[in-house]
Amino acid sequence: MSNLLKKERWSPYLVGSGLGVLSWITFAWMGKALGVSTTMVRATGAIEKLAVPAHVESNVYFVKYLGTAAEPKPVFEWQFALVVMLFLGAFLAARLAGSRFREEVPALWAWRFGPSKWLRYAGAFLGGVILLFGARLAGGCTSGHGISGGLQLAVSSWAFFISMFASGVVTAFLLFGKEGRDHV
Amino acid sequence: MFENFFADSMTLFQGALAGLVFGFLLQKGGVTRYSVIVGQFLLKDFTVLKVMLTAIIVGSVGIFGMRAMGSEVALHIKNATLFGNILGGLIFGVGMAILGYCPGTGVGAMGDGSRHAIPGVLGMLVGAAIFAEVYPFMKAEVLGVADLGKATLDSVSGLSPWWFIALMTAAGIAVFVVLERWERSHA
Numbered sequence: 001m002s003n004l005l006k007k008e009r010w011s012p013y014l015v016g017s018g019l020g021v022l023s024w025i026t027f028a029w030m031g032k033a034l035g036v037s038t039t040m041v042r043a044t045g046a047i048e049k050l051a052v053p054a055h056v057e058s059n060v061y062f063v064k065y066l067g068t069a070a071e072p073k074p075v076f077e078w079q080f081a082l083v084v085m086l087f088l089g090a091f092l093a094a095r096l097a098g099s100r101f102r103e104e105v106p107a108l109w110a111w112r113f114g115p116s117k118w119l120r121y122a123g124a125f126l127g128g129v130i131l132l133f134g135a136r137l138a139g140g141c142t143s144g145h146g147i148s149g150g151l152q153l154a155v156s157s158w159a160f161f162i163s164m165f166a167s168g169v170v171t172a173f174l175l176f177g178k179e180g181r182d183h184v
Numbered sequence: 185m186f187e188n189f190f191a192d193s194m195t196l197f198q199g200a201l202a203g204l205v206f207g208f209l210l211q212k213g214g215v216t217r218y219s220v221i222v223g224q225f226l227l228k229d230f231t232v233l234k235v236m237l238t239a240i241i242v243g244s245v246g247i248f249g250m251r252a253m254g255s256e257v258a259l260h261i262k263n264a265t266l267f268g269n270i271l272g273g274l275i276f277g278v279g280m281a282i283l284g285y286c287p288g289t290g291v292g293a294m295g296d297g298s299r300h301a302i303p304g305v306l307g308m309l310v311g312a313a314i315f316a317e318v319y320p321f322m323k324a325e326v327l328g329v330a331d332l333g334k335a336t337l338d339s340v341s342g343l344s345p346w347w348f349i350a351l352m353t354a355a356g357i358a359v360f361v362v363l364e365r366w367e368r369s370h371a
Contacts, residue, residue: 009213012231013234016242017238018209019206019243020238020239020245020246022202023239023246023247024243026198027258027260029198030198032202032260034202036286036288040308040311043309045316048313059316061316067188073188074190076189076190078199078202081191082202082206083288085199085203085204086203087291088204089203089209090208090293090295092204092295093212094211094295094296101296104300108218117300122303126307127279127284128279128308129279131276131283131287131308132308132311132312133311134271134274134277134279135311136272136311137275139268141276141286141288142280143286144262147239147243149262150244151240152247152260153338153349154261154262154334154335154336155266155335155340156269158337159270160269161236161273162273163273163274163277164274164277167281168225168278170277171277171281172222173226176226181227184219184226
């Protein structure tokens with residue numbers, strides 16, 4: 001067991017099975033489905049509320065997740081706790097194997113766009129903006145739609161999964177080309 | 185201003201436990217790495233597909249199995265607002281190929297040591313803020329188009345969910361066998 005925990009990489013089939021079993025537990029015991037991107041809405045709403053509370057309280061999208069001033073819903077709820085501890089879980093897994101590594105500019109990105117740290121950070125930021133906008137429009141991300149929705153045979157989730165995969169492949173080839181495959 | 189900020193402690197304990205396992209598994213699977221995610225989109229490294237399909241198959245067998253045996257396990261189906269699901273998926277794919285992470289793996293990547301995942305997650309917060317501002321427009325113009333409600337493959341077709349689970353499992357195993365062979369011959 002301790003050897004397994006210290007191993008740097010596990011078989012993708014073992015990890016996938018683990019995620020499947022984790023879903024059994026969240027559905028049956030916790031009454032929840034794995035998801036991540038709604039937490040970004042709650043976090044953003046809570047941060048904006050510090051600066052412009054009236055604006056957040058009148059925005060229908062924030063009200064949907066955070067409630068109103070009269071009837072507030074918890075910001076830090078099940079999924080928020082999940083996202084915070086997801087960070088720690090990944091940290092522990094990497095530390096146990098001694099495989100944690102500080103990456104500022106990935107090799108593929110550096111080959112295509114140069115070694116500038118700030119250009120990569122700007123690209124990552126832009127990618128994050130686009131990604132989450134898409135997730136909220138679709139109603140979920142790779143975990144909420146991809147895993148949780150896919151296993152429930154939801155039409156919405158399979159439509160999302162197929163379109164995001166196709167779009168990711170096209171975008172990656174437009175960005176890096178066929179030659180990029182030699183630099184991953 | 186933040187009355188009722190925290191959910192009850194049992195809910196938080198359960199979420200924390202699920203998150204800890206989730207993050208641990210994602211890192212061990214290698215999907216908290218930029219090269220693995222972008223390698224998938226460049227059709228070179230199929231780790232992401234293997235992890236996701238296995239999770240979907242194992243998850244569905246267990247959850248539909250528990251329901252078939254009489255357990256009251258509630259489903260959490262998201263609305264099939266098809267135009268939004270597809271357009272959102274296309275936008276998501278562009279962002280994921282640029283960032284090299286999705287929301288869950290991005291947070292996990294920060295734990296795994298990635299520095300560029302930090303501006304990525306900050307970007308996600310900004311993306312959420314922008315969406316909140318345009319939500320009324322999206323709700324009126326996009327989310328109502330091709331809205332099938334809480335549709336599932338079994339409810340739409342009228343077939344038993346087990347047909348789809350069997351099909352997914354068979355297709356998944358066939359894909360895995362082909363991939364493993366292809367990887368061995370290209371190693």
